[in-house]
Amino acid sequence: MKALLLIDIQNGFCPGGNLPVPHGDEIVPVANRLIRDGGYDVIVASQDWHPENHGSFASQHQGAKPFDMGELSGKPQVMWPDHCVQGTHDAEFHPDLALDAIDHIQQKGENPAVDSYSAFRDNDQGALTGLAAYLTAQQVTEIDLCGLATDYCVKFSALDAADMLPGLKIRFIEDASRGIDPEGVKAAIAEMKANGVDIVTSRQILHR
Numbered sequence: 369m370k371a372l373l374l375i376d377i378q379n380g381f382c383p384g385g386n387l388p389v390p391h392g393d394e395i396v397p398v399a400n401r402l403i404r405d406g407g408y409d410v411i412v413a414s415q416d417w418h419p420e421n422h423g424s425f426a427s428q429h430q431g432a433k434p435f436d437m438g439e440l441s442g443k444p445q446v447m448w449p450d451h452c453v454q455g456t457h458d459a460e461f462h463p464d465l466a467l468d469a470i471d472h473i474q475q476k477g478e479n480p481a482v483d484s485y486s487a488f489r490d491n492d493q494g495a496l497t498g499l500a501a502y503l504t505a506q507q508v509t510e511i512d513l514c515g516l517a518t519d520y521c522v523k524f525s526a527l528d529a530a531d532m533l534p535g536l537k538i539r540f541i542e543d544a545s546r547g548i549d550p551e552g553v554k555a556a557i558a559e560m561k562a563n564g565v566d567i568v569t570s571r572q573i574l575h576r
């Protein structure tokens with residue numbers, strides 16, 4: 369069984385959102401083509417879903433400015449602008465994303481004391497989201513990932529997929545993803561490759 373994992377394709381990470389990824393909205397038509405014609409058996413969308421007092425927000429730390437480096441529960445943490453607050457427009461999926469074809473929505477980042485870049489588990493590798501168990505129950509053997517942002521949530525999700533679901537084929541779809549920082553994207557791709565994740569384009573998937 370082949371799964372497509374769409375990471376955080378939400379208003380908050382698109383132009384006009386609270387934590388915009390440059391050109392983040394450009395991936396939506398590509399994601400929709402993959403959803404329709406990628407030959408997937410299971411399609412999952414993850415959703416960054418923070419309480420308004422989430423500890424990754426600079427607003428929750430005295431004197432912190434967005435994009436400063438700070439600390440959360442004793443660990444280094446980027447101080448993000450308030451983003452993807454539960455129930456707000458910022459947290460909704462991009463309005464053009466073909467949500468009707470999605471089998472499972474995996475929310476993450478609800479615990480105010482720890483960030484969760486990965487759709488599989490919190491950054492401290494403590495609490496699991498249940499996504500690995502879901503994919504295992506669906507008998508998934510191949511996972512393709514894409515979305516926002518390559519250098520944060522997509523990378524951490526790909527690395528966790530490789531770590532938590534050994535033996536599965538994991539691929540990152542480069543042109544269906546965008547990152548926050550160009551250097552960070554390069555490093556993220558190198559790190560994914562080094563951990564056994566294949567790098568592909570949507571063309572390779574759609575024109576088989």
Ligand code: VGL
Binds near residue numbers: 381516520
């Ligand atoms: C993300 C920073 C904070 C992401 C989520 O989806 O890549 N980045 N929260």
Ligand code: ZN
Binds near residue numbers: 416451452477
């Ligand atoms: Zn977040």
